[in-house]
Amino acid sequence: AVLAVLGNVTVIVYRVIWDRSVLRTGYGLFVTNLGISDFIMGVYLFIIAGADYYYRDVYVLYDKNWRE
Secondary structure, rough: HHHHHHHHHHHHHHHHHHHHHHHHHHHHHHHHHHHHHHHHHHHHHHHHHHHHHHOOOOOOHHHHHHHO
């Protein structure tokens, strides 16, 4: 998750700030959108990791109640 967020922030910042002219091409726009979507996926992975940490060792106690 850390590598996904940091790597894609780097791609987004580079494309939007330093290499703005490439956004006018289809390829440049596609890579920028891919960086944004991968960044959101990295945030999602952080959320999953946080939930895993929070429910570790207690999930089995509430498993049946959560399924019903």
